[in-house]
Amino acid sequence: MIDVVVVYDRSAASMIEQHVYSGDPRAAFARRFELELAYRKRTDVEVVLVSGATLDDLKTSHARYFDPGAIRADRETADRHKKEIERLLDRAS
Amino acid sequence: MNTEHTGLSKSQLDKLGSRLRNSTEPANEDLALLDRYREQFFVLNDAVLGELRKLTGSGVESRHKSVPSIVAKLRRRQPARLSAIQDLAGARIIVWDLRAQDFLVEKIVGRYPDATVDDKRLRPTFSYRAVHIVADVPLPYEIQVRTLNQQTWAQLSERLADRYGFELKYGGGPPDVALALTEYSDFLAAADRLVALGDENASDDLTGTIRAYVERLPTLMEVLKIR
Numbered sequence: 576m577i578d579v580v581v582v583y584d585r586s587a588a589s590m591i592e593q594h595v596y597s598g599d600p601r602a603a604f605a606r607r608f609e610l611e612l613a614y615r616k617r618t619d620v621e622v623v624l625v626s627g628a629t630l631d632d633l634k635t636s637h638a639r640y641f642d643p644g645a646i647r648a649d650r651e652t653a654d655r656h657k658k659e660i661e662r663l664l665d666r667a668s
Numbered sequence: 669m670n671t672e673h674t675g676l677s678k679s680q681l682d683k684l685g686s687r688l689r690n691s692t693e694p695a696n697e698d699l700a701l702l703d704r705y706r707e708q709f710f711v712l713n714d715a716v717l718g719e720l721r722k723l724t725g726s727g728v729e730s731r732h733k734s735v736p737s738i739v740a741k742l743r744r745r746q747p748a749r750l751s752a753i754q755d756l757a758g759a760r761i762i763v764w765d766l767r768a769q770d771f772l773v774e775k776i777v778g779r780y781p782d783a784t785v786d787d788k789r790l791r792p793t794f795s796y797r798a799v800h801i802v803a804d805v806p807l808p809y810e811i812q813v814r815t816l817n818q819q820t821w822a823q824l825s826e827r828l829a830d831r832y833g834f835e836l837k838y839g840g841g842p843p844d845v846a847l848a849l850t851e852y853s854d855f856l857a858a859a860d861r862l863v864a865l866g867d868e869n870a871s872d873d874l875t876g877t878i879r880a881y882v883e884r885l886p887t888l889m890e891v892l893k894i895r
Contacts, residue, residue: 576714604710615693624731632727637731656820660862664878
């Protein structure tokens, strides 16, 4: 299990910093608080604590924080969905 | 809600919520109080995630609500009560399709029989679809179960909200973008239904609806500026 503290700039849609903790959730919780204090004047900045089995899992479930530029990937996903749906529609007709 | 586990009374919590809601930037002392409250949720997290992993046999990720998200929620709600927020801590589980979603929701409710279920597939929240289960463990803990399509849409909505402003998620923002997001959500929901029914059982109405969406997709992508 890993805990990751992410500092994310919403207005720039980019990650400012990331801290990964393996097997030390308390340290992650404490770090989040330190960072919340540090960024408290920035209302456009989110300090987020996410936990999961692996970093790759978190990159899927909370993709926005880890790959903010990935609106591109949304387009690819949309294109893939379109093809899959068209295939299903062909079979249905 | 039961606040005896938090070390703060309900009244203290709600006064804290009021200050957070009304201040332009949170005071250090208020962040410390909020941290004390959230710690109780954090302590529960490992145990709940362990339970959910046993139930799902697959990936479960958790997140703790950030301060700006808490403040935004307090500002959206009237009355704005911190003690009433049910998703300070939560888990997210992504499943392949609607059948897997139904199956998993049933298992989770079986494990937490007193949980409340908000089926946002039937009543989407500003086009957001998922099933949310709030378990009392004994503090409220929100479990989001999303299909892959619902997850795709939710991530896109978050990213577009970064671009166009938080209000896009709550019915505001540029009307053409909001409308395109709604149409895209409807398309993905119809696609989920098609997959659940199987191509042989899909009605002509459903396939017709989806064909119309497929034709509209390039326009939607253009409005959403997904390139």
